[in-house]
Amino acid sequence: MVYTPALVFGHGMPVISEEDSIVELMRKFIYQITSSDKGERQGSLESREDFDKEKNSSNIWFEPSVEYEEALLQRNVSREIESCLSNAKVSSLRCQVLLLPRPLTAKVARDVVRSSADEPCGLRGASISIYLESKNALLSLGTISPDPGVTPTFELSVVFKLDNDGWPPLKHIFVHDKVLKLRPEYRLVKKKLYSSASPVVHDFY
The missing domain is CATH 1.20.5 (Single alpha-helices involved in coiled-coils or other helix-helix interfaces)
Structure with a gap:
């Protein structure tokens, strides 16, 4: 045009x-x-x-950050450990009261989660066994499976230690040997189930 x-x-x-x-x-x-x-x-x-x-x-x-997801895992593991210890009072420990330092399960849960970080399936691939060490003997308190649908690729053994000293004031209130107290120290043993590598042992104080 x-x-x-x-x-x-x-x-x-x-x-x-x-x-x-x-x-x-x-x-x-x-x-x-x-x-x-x-x-x-x-x-x-x-x-x-x-x-x-x-x-x-x-x-x-x-969209939770890595820190937030780790905190959730730690909280869940801490609750599972507390539940395991609570059930063990009747089944294994046969005590009326089980005393433990306030941050103990939270610290153990933190170390369990961090020990699982480098695994292919993370915490989901773990089999967690709870033990109590007393007088050089190990007493099984139970196991925890973070994800029963996943075949475990490694095993974490949490070994609590019994405080044989106890709390003298409580011994006058409760029946003898019905009150048990755990020490703040614990041991964490990591073993890969499909590897010839030696277990890794960490002692926490």
Whole structure:
């Protein structure tokens, strides 16, 4: 299409040919569309930015960090250990009261989770055995399977130690030998089930 310049007549209003009139209408129409579209696109970009901001801010709450996931694992393991010790009071220890330092199970859970970090399945591939050492003898208190659906690839043995001194004031309240107390020290033994590597022993104080 050939564009011709507009001629000015009369009151200074431009007079254009029929073809140019169509062109001008098309220009206005295209301008309105592009202006509207530009506004919409700009709005959509702002909305997308707001959406991204909301998404990023929600990620803080809904996408747990490594530290948060590790903390959850530690808490779950700590609860499993406490449950195992509680059941062992009747089945293995045969005591009425089992006393243990307040942060003991939390510390053990932390070391159990960290010892599992370099394994292919992580903690899910562990078989955790709980023992009590007293007078150079080991008493089994139970086992923990973080994920029963996964075949264990390594074994972690947690060995608690009995405090034979006890708490003298409590001995006057409870029947003799019905109150047991664990020491803060414990041992963690890691053994790979499908490897000839020697077990790794860690003593924690």
